[in-house]
Amino acid sequence: MRTRMLALTSAACGAALLGAAALPASATGPGSGNGQEPETAGTTAVEGKATAAELLAEVRGCARISKGAYRTDSGSPRATVPVCDTADAVFWKADMDIDCDGRRTRACNRKTDPYFLPETAFQSSRGEPLDSAVLPHVVVPGPGKVWDYRKSGLTGGSVVAVVYRDRVRYGVIGDTGPTGIIGEASYAMAKALGIDPDPSTGGAESGVTYIAFKNSQVSPIESRERARSRGAALAREFVGR
Numbered sequence: 419m420r421t422r423m424l425a426l427t428s429a430a431c432g433a434a435l436l437g438a439a440a441l442p443a444s445a446t447g448p449g450s451g452n453g454q455e456p457e458t459a460g461t462t463a464v465e466g467k468a469t470a471a472e473l474l475a476e477v478r479g480c481a482r483i484s485k486g487a488y489r490t491d492s493g494s495p496r497a498t499v500p501v502c503d504t505a506d507a508v509f510w511k512a513d514m515d516i517d518c519d520g521r522r523t524r525a526c527n528r529k530t531d532p533y534f535l536p537e538t539a540f541q542s543s544r545g546e547p548l549d550s551a552v553l554p555h556v557v558v559p560g561p562g563k564v565w566d567y568r569k570s571g572l573t574g575g576s577v578v579a580v581v582y583r584d585r586v587r588y589g590v591i592g593d594t595g596p597t598g599i600i601g602e603a604s605y606a607m608a609k610a611l612g613i614d615p616d617p618s619t620g621g622a623e624s625g626v627t628y629i630a631f632k633n634s635q636v637s638p639i640e641s642r643e644r645a646r647s648r649g650a651a652l653a654r655e656f657v658g659r
Contacts, residue, residue, distance in 0.1 A: 468653035470581045476657055477502065477509045477627060484565040488600035491515070499600050501565050506656055508570045509629045512601030514582075516608055517557045517593055518617035520547035525605055531617035539594040540574030543638035548592045553640055554607035555592025556580065556628055562597030571632035575639040577649045579656075581627040582611040588649025590636050601626065629656070 483503035490499060490513045499512045518526035519535040526549075528534045538548040539560075548555065556578045558567045567573075576591045580603060587610045595602055603626075605615040614620030631652045636645045 466654065467650055468579075468586065468657045470584045470586050472657040473579060473581050473586060473629060473653060474627060476504070477511075477629065483508060483570065486564050488512075488559060488564060489598055490601045492596070492599060497598070501570075501600070503570070504656075506652075507629050507631045508567075508572070509627060510600055511625075511627050513624050514608060514611075514613055514622040514626045515602040516615055516617040516621050517555075517595075517602050517604045518550050519593060521549040521551075523549060523551045525551040525615070526617065534617070538592055540592055540639060542640050548604075548640065550592075550604040550606060552606055553592060553604060553642065554580075554587055554589030554610050554645070555604045556589060556607065556630070557593045557595045557602035557604075558591055558630070559600050560594040560597045564598065567591070567630075570630075572630055573635065575635040575637060577631045577634040577636060577645060577652055579629040579631070579649055579653050580607060580611060581629070582613060582622065582625060585611050586653070587611050588646045588653075589642075590639055590645050591630065592639065601628075603628075629653075631656070 480500055480502035481504070482500045484501035487497040488499045488501075488510075489497045499510055501508055501510050518531040520526065520538040522536060526534065536547060538550075540548065542548055558572065559565065561568060572591060574591055578589050578591060580587050580589065587607060589604070589607050592604060605617065608615040608620060613622045634648065634652060636648055
């Protein structure tokens with residue numbers, strides 16, 4: 419992905435400041451899930467789940483918490499994306515670049531991603547880099563002048579809902595990126611949302627909403643099933659269901 423050339427310093431900084439959050443990239447044991455999530459329709463509730471339409475209705479306005487805005491890519495001419503605040507979450511609306519950093523896999527390696535880094539800001543419960551090909555996660559900008567995610571009650575493993583078109587998928591904060599760029603998620607998150615996950619040619623140019631729930635954390639961070647169940651519960655609360 420385009421932004422990762424600037425991410426190494428930020429990722430290392432995030433790891434040093436916050437420590438390992440816990441999550442073996444390839445967890446397949448109890449509670450890890452199989453990475454597949456049923457679609458959530460945009461207009462119809464499925465088994466009490468918050469829909470994409472309901473979540474988007476809650477983030478129509480923006481009470482800006484960031485000191486300024488972010489660029490979506492290193493080459494973007496203007497910074498246009500603010501981070502917005504609510505009582506229970508922060509959110510931003512951006513594009514999606516593909517984060518393939520972390521554990522080397524068939525999908526994520528130096529051949530498939532020219533900007534591949536063999537580490538993530540937060541680690542698995544085994545002290546290993548996360549597996550971006552398996553774990554749905556979101557990248558937040560490293561702490562900087564524009565915004566410091568830690569001051570919003572977020573850290574590695576915090577629960578995130580990502581909305582794209584009529585789909586809602588849940589994951590965790592798993593990595594940090596450049597301090598001036600926002601709009602990035604893992605290969606697995608993109609694939610779950612129906613976005614091309616190719617780290618070189620994939621992603622979405624716009625239309626992606628990221629909702630990060632304050633003071634929430636999944637442990638172990640690699641448990642996809644816990645992120646999914648906790649995310650669904652927090653999303654129901656968020657839309658008042």
